[in-house]
Amino acid sequence: MTTRDDGHLSIETLGDYADGVLGTPERGAAATHLEACPSCRRELERVREVIAMAAAMPASVAPDADLWPGVRAEIERRRVVPLGAAHGAEAGNAETGERVGSIWSVRFVAGWTRRERVLLAVAAVLLVVATSALAAIARDRRGNGTQMARGPEAPGAVAGTAPVALPVAYRAIEADYQRTIAELRASLDAQRGALSPATIATVDRSLRIIDDAIAEARTALANDPGNRALVDMLTAGYEQKVDLLRRAAEHTSKI
């Protein structure tokens, strides 16, 4: 049992007394004090009142808006999308920050800075670019690309490692992406000959644009490390790159 400087029971003792977690000697001493002290009895009643109010709070609170569309969009986004999927609807409205069918439409519509809007516009373009690349790969798969040419090394491989000071919490995440990207790129590079020069050029051009967007998001995040929207933007760029590389690598392995 602890008391305050003025001799009354401490808030800790009153709380433990109310919770019934004081040991027998302490509880006895507290009870004796409470019996003689109206001030501490009132204080104990206040503690009990807060506890009772907390226990009586509604178990359920309705969100301001229906969150299901955002949940569903995120679930669908994480599923494998067929090659050559239409991209128009996915690109959405870059001006308002809404990506149709995306969790972003719920999270990041309001309160965007101009820079964030620019980045979002870039992200919308990325979707189009990446989808174009995937469509090119799909055409190759249907037999349009029969030449066994070896294209130039894809540029931009180091775009994600430019020396900017990212938040510590994000470095591990980025390292994971870098490892995955390196593995996928090695796999793709080993099989480049299976793709036509035109397809290789499309994929490389898409990767360059994605890398540019990643580099811009990294720089912005380094300058504003507490900005959640930028974290998500950078993550989206990496996701896009991994997705493109993975599907390109999977495709070449099936040719």
Add this chain to the structure above:
Amino acid sequence: MPATVTRRPAPPFVSETTRQDGPATPADDESGLVDRARRGDVDAFEGLYRRHVGRVFAICLRMSGDRIRAAELTQDTFVRLWERLESFRGESALSSWIHRMAVNVVLAAARSDNRRTARVGLAEDDRDGEDGGPWEGMVRPESTDERIDLEAAIAALPPGARRVFVLHDIEGYRHEEIARITGNAEGTLRAQLHRARKLLMEALTR
């Protein structure tokens, strides 16, 4: 003079049965929804979402103290539930499993936020006691006609104290359980709980 506490009528967004929490029907029982959702049926998963979103949002709102953040955390919780549904073995009630998932999502986000801002929750809470009184550096709960809304008062608590208060006094977790899921010592948690109660007592008597 003893404190007189009058609770403000529940705000519109609070209800015992929320708008989105639909009643169970025999043809649409929960175990059936779980089975279908496990097989990839998103519509069945929506049924689970409708049943549990109010409970999940409540825990996210009270632990985060921010409605927009709570909406994000609620979405994250259900996306994670979708991904982990296969691991639900039915050893506990689905509602308990979902509830624990929501708590874990909120705590993980809090840890991430702390890392991102290079602050530790306890250090942040240590502002209590500085010049300006116990609410120094925090948003004081608004008062209308001397009636204080407990939801607003909880939202205004320091983050660490708020989370412990919500888990212990509202959700009924024991200290050892909270210690296990937060990684904090029980003594630290008790101190935060007492601090939260003290701040709420002061808020409710203003």
